[in-house]
Amino acid sequence: MGFWDKLVNLLGLKKKEVNILVVGLNNSGKSTIINHFKNEEEKLPEIVPTVGFNVEKFKNRNVGFTAFDMSGQGRYRDLWEHYYKDCQGVVFVIDSSDRLRLVVVREELDLLLQHPDISGRRFPVLFFANKMDVRDALSSVKIAAGLGLERILDKPWHICASNALTGEGLQEGVEWLTQQVREVVSNRS
Amino acid sequence: MSAFRRDKKEEEEGSGNPFQNIEKTTVLQETRTFNDTPVNPRKCTHILTKILYLLNQGEQLSTTEATEAFFAMTKLFQSRDVILRRMVYLGIKELSAIAEDLIIVTSSLTKDMTGKEDLYRAAAIRALCSITDVTTLQGIERYMKQAIVDRNSAVSSAALVSSLHLTKIAGDVVKRWVNEVQEAVNSDSVMVQYHALGVLYHIRKSDRLAVNKLVAKLSHMSLKSPYAVCMLIRIACKLLEDEDSSGGGSSDSPLFEFIESCLRHKSEMVIYEAAHAIVNLRRTTSRELAPAVSVLQLFCSSPKPTLRFAAVRTLNKVAMSHPEAVTACNLDLENLITDSNRSVATLAITTLLKTGAESSVDRLMKQIASFVSEISDEFKIVVVQAIRALCLKFPRKHSVLMNFLSAMLRDEGGLEYKASIADTIITIIEENPEAKETGLAHLCEFIEDCEHTSLAVRILHLLGKEGPRTKQPSRYIRFIYNRVILENAPVRAAAVAAMAQFGAACPDLLPNIQVLLARCQMDTDDEVRDRATYYYSILETQDKPLANHYIVEGLQVSIPSLERALHQYTMNPTDVPFDMKCVPLAAVPSEEIVNPSAKGGQADGMLISAASSGSKVLAVAATVSREESYAEKLRSVPELVAFGPLFRSSEPVELTESETEYVVRCIKHSFPQHLVLQFDCVNTLSDQLLENVRVEVETPTGYQLVQEIPCPRLSYSETGTAYLVFQFPEELGATVGTFNATLKFLVKDCDPATGLPDSDEGYDDEYMLEDFEVTLGDQIQKVTKANFGAAWEEAGATHCELADTYSLSNMGTLEEAVKNIISFLGMQPVERSDRIPEGKSSHTLLLAGVFRGGYEILVQVKLALAAAVTMQLTVRSTNPEVAELVTSAVG
Ligand SMILES: Nc1nc2c(ncn2[C@@H]2O[C@H](COP(=O)(O)OP(=O)(O)OP(=O)(O)O)[C@@H](O)[C@H]2O)c(=O)[nH]1
Numbered sequence A: 001m002g003f004w005d006k007l008v009n010l011l012g013l014k015k016k017e018v019n020i021l022v023v024g025l026n027n028s029g030k031s032t033i034i035n036h037f038k039n040e041e042e043k044l045p046e047i048v049p050t051v052g053f054n055v056e057k058f059k060n061r062n063v064g065f066t067a068f069d070m071s072g073q074g075r076y077r078d079l080w081e082h083y084y085k086d087c088q089g090v091v092f093v094i095d096s097s098d099r100l101r102l103v104v105v106r107e108e109l110d111l112l113l114q115h116p117d118i119s120g121r122r123f124p125v126l127f128f129a130n131k132m133d134v135r136d137a138l139s140s141v142k143i144a145a146g147l148g149l150e151r152i153l154d155k156p157w158h159i160c161a162s163n164a165l166t167g168e169g170l171q172e173g174v175e176w177l178t179q180q181v182r183e184v185v186s187n188r189s
Numbered sequence B: 001m002s003a004f005r006r007d008k009k010e011e012e013e014g015s016g017n018p019f020q021n022i023e024k025t026t027v028l029q030e031t032r033t034f035n036d037t038p039v040n041p042r043k044c045t046h047i048l049t050k051i052l053y054l055l056n057q058g059e060q061l062s063t064t065e066a067t068e069a070f071f072a073m074t075k076l077f078q079s080r081d082v083i084l085r086r087m088v089y090l091g092i093k094e095l096s097a098i099a100e101d102l103i104i105v106t107s108s109l110t111k112d113m114t115g116k117e118d119l120y121r122a123a124a125i126r127a128l129c130s131i132t133d134v135t136t137l138q139g140i141e142r143y144m145k146q147a148i149v150d151r152n153s154a155v156s157s158a159a160l161v162s163s164l165h166l167t168k169i170a171g172d173v174v175k176r177w178v179n180e181v182q183e184a185v186n187s188d189s190v191m192v193q194y195h196a197l198g199v200l201y202h203i204r205k206s207d208r209l210a211v212n213k214l215v216a217k218l219s220h221m222s223l224k225s226p227y228a229v230c231m232l233i234r235i236a237c238k239l240l241e242d243e244d245s246s247g248g249g250s251s252d253s254p255l256f257e258f259i260e261s262c263l264r265h266k267s268e269m270v271i272y273e274a275a276h277a278i279v280n281l282r283r284t285t286s287r288e289l290a291p292a293v294s295v296l297q298l299f300c301s302s303p304k305p306t307l308r309f310a311a312v313r314t315l316n317k318v319a320m321s322h323p324e325a326v327t328a329c330n331l332d333l334e335n336l337i338t339d340s341n342r343s344v345a346t347l348a349i350t351t352l353l354k355t356g357a358e359s360s361v362d363r364l365m366k367q368i369a370s371f372v373s374e375i376s377d378e379f380k381i382v383v384v385q386a387i388r389a390l391c392l393k394f395p396r397k398h399s400v401l402m403n404f405l406s407a408m409l410r411d412e413g414g415l416e417y418k419a420s421i422a423d424t425i426i427t428i429i430e431e432n433p434e435a436k437e438t439g440l441a442h443l444c445e446f447i448e449d450c451e452h453t454s455l456a457v458r459i460l461h462l463l464g465k466e467g468p469r470t471k472q473p474s475r476y477i478r479f480i481y482n483r484v485i486l487e488n489a490p491v492r493a494a495a496v497a498a499m500a501q502f503g504a505a506c507p508d509l510l511p512n513i514q515v516l517l518a519r520c521q522m523d524t525d526d527e528v529r530d531r532a533t534y535y536y537s538i539l540e541t542q543d544k545p546l547a548n549h550y551i552v553e554g555l556q557v558s559i560p561s562l563e564r565a566l567h568q569y570t571m572n573p574t575d576v577p578f579d580m581k582c583v584p585l586a587a588v589p590s591e592e593i594v595n596p597s598a599k600g601g602q603a604d605g606m607l608i609s610a611a612s613s614g615s616k617v618l619a620v621a622a623t624v625s626r627e628e629s630y631a632e633k634l635r636s637v638p639e640l641v642a643f644g645p646l647f648r649s650s651e652p653v654e655l656t657e658s659e660t661e662y663v664v665r666c667i668k669h670s671f672p673q674h675l676v677l678q679f680d681c682v683n684t685l686s687d688q689l690l691e692n693v694r695v696e697v698e699t700p701t702g703y704q705l706v707q708e709i710p711c712p713r714l715s716y717s718e719t720g721t722a723y724l725v726f727q728f729p730e731e732l733g734a735t736v737g738t739f740n741a742t743l744k745f746l747v748k749d750c751d752p753a754t755g756l757p758d759s760d761e762g763y764d765d766e767y768m769l770e771d772f773e774v775t776l777g778d779q780i781q782k783v784t785k786a787n788f789g790a791a792w793e794e795a796g797a798t799h800c801e802l803a804d805t806y807s808l809s810n811m812g813t814l815e816e817a818v819k820n821i822i823s824f825l826g827m828q829p830v831e832r833s834d835r836i837p838e839g840k841s842s843h844t845l846l847l848a849g850v851f852r853g854g855y856e857i858l859v860q861v862k863l864a865l866a867a868a869v870t871m872q873l874t875v876r877s878t879n880p881e882v883a884e885l886v887t888s889a890v891g
């Protein structure tokens, strides 16, 4: 890599492109979160349950994100794995008001982390403890404990509480993700 | 000059097809590129093109291969390259039949279909509908409704055409879109209007009244789209045909008026469609034909080759049914003989052949001969068909025409072409005894050098059938035996069978035939050896009846049933020998089934499909006898298994008018000792759920009810089946008679939208059905006899005989008498005795059949025409009671 490219990279000027995978149970708010990040003119007027997946693009601080927003319904979860190989980051969305299904969340997360295309690779995993506005919602700390996030040692991870309807907490999360992506990229060069 | 041409050709080949050398595995490997980020649109587009190319070449992908390629393709949704995206849609559509988990692209496609990019929308709809099933259709329903009325005509058209495809998997859902479709019919776009009409018709088509209203309304609206008008004409024609076949047609129908008015439309397409429609309507009289023919005549001199072609092709068809109407165009047709378009020229000549006089035949044949080598097989077949018609019309010309045919037979050509020539020669032989020897001689010569196994087998079979009855049977043996020496196994086997026919029918040839058959027992092929041994052993016994049964007549049972029966026999070891009588007989294919253009094709197609020209050979192979298809259904009803093999099934009998609350038809199945009545019931009331649906009948005395199987549940627009099983009366005379029927059921009122009953309570109700008859014909299966004379003679010794004389005072012609007797007795006319040579005043009709229980019946009917028809009927049967039943049934 030439001097000029290095400099550009160091300064974080060069546009980076990353693919991220957005997963989580159905109704957790994945599509709503992604919609929030999009440009005003590209925003969808209404969010309906996803069938399969949608590809969405957005930018944060010169990093271009291509998000594969997967469907969380039970019968489509088996299809997530087709998209594991080429992702450079995972956003995992949890409905923090859905205490009942927290065990299901944990199961799906474990399956994800143990998958051959995921385990052993180093890339950031961002958790959104979404729907924090709902009464009775669990705090992000409780969710982290409930899912056993402390067990994740080979990947940088971060959890923030969020409200996708107002956008609260979303920026914090995506800032962290952007930061991580930059580090990974500059470490690699 | 010729050298230059060759260069040019080579050059073209050299620059040829860039995909010529691509290979499936390599291309599939390349799809890994789809996973790269960022996506390289140019590269990926190219790879997709290759996949599409391979699929269109007929390359087969396994489910795994297709699924992998499909998932790789889904990654391409991240690219915003328009060309690439549209290629992805095509890829999805092509793989939709093979790959799994297609559902994964649903949201992505829905987004594209409703998004801002117009270039995506129509194509996304088509792709989406190809991956949708009934369960996911609900989710996209409202987008489809919006798309149908979209302002963008491409989007609207795509949605409409896709709706039409979806009716196959979810007709009821599409029906709910009728308001949107109706709105689209008013569109300004010619395509949208056309497609919308197509969908609308499809939704309404089962409701004749609604279709009538639709046509009445639209025919006054002057539709903008000529395509839509063409379709409207076709719909109107179908209505007219239906009206006619149900007997309600009137000559001054507004439908016909509408079609006729289209002859003055400003669009050529519509004018042609109207003319074509009038010409093809069965009801059209010569007077009504005239304006249509003059339109076609005008088109004959159009500068547009397509119009000339369409016109002459249609005239060619009319020439068969109304030759006099076409004579008016003879001059125009003569001009087309030299048309630079050979297809037009061929059709012109063959039309003239059909309309022309005997004197012009030689001249026209010469003209055809001058370019027959330049036209394609398809048109050669047209020529052959014209020759066939000529032979029937001018029997004296048979030698000229036969020579022409045999020359064509020797030329290069595909199977279908050759088969049509052979067919024609066979028809000529059958129709014209004078042409028989020459015809057989031509065919013998042809099989000396015939590359089509199936055709050679057919001809050998014919030689075996006809050869022994010629003046000099021995001359055919050499031709047949040559096949044994030179050909592949199927042809050799057929040759062995043909030789055996000569052995059975010509005692003086028998010793020679036995020598030849003995040689064939050394053949390398099992089948050939088996046949040779079989025939040799039978002929060796010199037992004439035995040879008659097992060589001349051959198997009369249905082969699939025989296979099933034998299989069952081998499953349970037993000392009892296999009983051939327990195998259902094969129904003789009726003319109607042989010729698929008559009915079949029309009902299912979206519209009136053009008469298919499928050759006879193929059609026969595809038919399953009525009994076999019913037997399949009856076997699935466990209660019916005990009654033995199905012997005969009747045509369905309608027990209700067609537009009533409940539609019921009855099919009468005869088993050896039992009569099974199958009632197919349709509930046409959307606000009723019927339960415990059954039919009660009052039988003639002697019938005993054995079992009743009601239909437990019948919801709206469904067909359900109820059965009744009776034991036939001991006394055969009591088996024929009238049955009175009543439909009985429990009604639960329900919500038309959901079909759910309002409450669990219901009330009993009943509905009167029409009476129906159980006849002699219902208990007789048709069989053929290759040699009726031999069978009749043999029966004289073994069967009992009954004879009687009748006067058929209400029949005026021999044809009418023959038709009535055949349909009444339900037996098979053999040796073409149902055809009456013109101008004859007496005739002998020969019939063969088998009565349930396996009793053979042979009937000889001598008819004479004086003031009325008198008939002498002689019956020979293995069962005296059956013989009596036949004679008494006629009286
Ligand atoms: N109260 C509240 N509701 C939310 C929040 N985020 C999303 N929702 C609502 O939750 C519902 C589901 O949101 P989606 O974005 O469709 O969920 P998803 O995870 O994409 O669901 P699938 O596509 O089916 O996997 C919608 O009705 C949203 O309006 C949140 O933070 N608070």
Ligand SMILES: [Mg+2]
Residues within 6 Å of the ligand: A030, A031, A032, A048, A049, A050, A069, A070, A071, A072
């Ligand atoms: Mg979603």
